[in-house]
Amino acid sequence: MALPLSLLIIILFSITIFSTYISTINGAFSEHNPIALTTTHTQKTTHLHFFFHDTLDGKNPSAVRIISPEKSNFGTTFMTDDPLTEGPELTSKLVGRAQGMYASASQHDVVLLMVMNYAFIEGIYRGSSLSVLGRNPPMEDVREMPIVGGSGLFRFARGYALAHTLWFDPKSGSAVVEYNVTVIHF
Numbered sequence: 001m002a003l004p005l006s007l008l009i010i011i012l013f014s015i016t017i018f019s020t021y022i023s024t025i026n027g028a029f030s031e032h033n034p035i036a037l038t039t040t041h042t043q044k045t046t047h048l049h050f051f052f053h054d055t056l057d058g059k060n061p062s063a064v065r066i067i068s069p070e071k072s073n074f075g076t077t078f079m080t081d082d083p084l085t086e087g088p089e090l091t092s093k094l095v096g097r098a099q100g101m102y103a104s105a106s107q108h109d110v111v112l113l114m115v116m117n118y119a120f121i122e123g124i125y126r127g128s129s130l131s132v133l134g135r136n137p138p139m140e141d142v143r144e145m146p147i148v149g150g151s152g153l154f155r156f157a158r159g160y161a162l163a164h165t166l167w168f169d170p171k172s173g174s175a176v177v178e179y180n181v182t183v184i185h186f
Helices: 004-026
Strands: 046-053 063-067 077-087 094-102 111-120 129-136 142-151 159-166 173-183
Touching: 046 094, 077 111, 129 159, 142 173
Parallel strands: none
Antiparallel strands: 046 077, 046 173, 063 077, 077 094, 094 111, 111 129, 129 142, 142 159, 159 173
């Protein structure tokens, strides 16, 4: 006696779902529940405004060169722990730290690869961070870089950072950069 095709399909589908569910219970790399629950989260948009102080000289530099190629500036890399302040003066209220690195990423132009975490230490964002990974052409007046993630209140963040250099010392390489950040998060 042959089973109707529709009943056979239902049985095979049920076995597949059941075996997938059983295999995830036994501890696999990731768990997948075949019964998806839909959840809704309210997305928030946050605008941040702060100043990045990149100091490469003096007794206590906030950025240090860690890679120096011999033949060109291409590949030159700096590690940073720069203060983020509420105002453009270094003495204004500290709101966080820019921790990460940037490197010369072009053989022909002045372009930096930014790999940076903005770790906040003030107000409701204390303990939260935003991650930037992108291209920064510092000779342009305003540069846009992507926000690719975050932690704490910025978990699942995405957005963009607009950077504008307020002050640059060509002799030392030190700079003060104004940041306007728009981020969408849960």
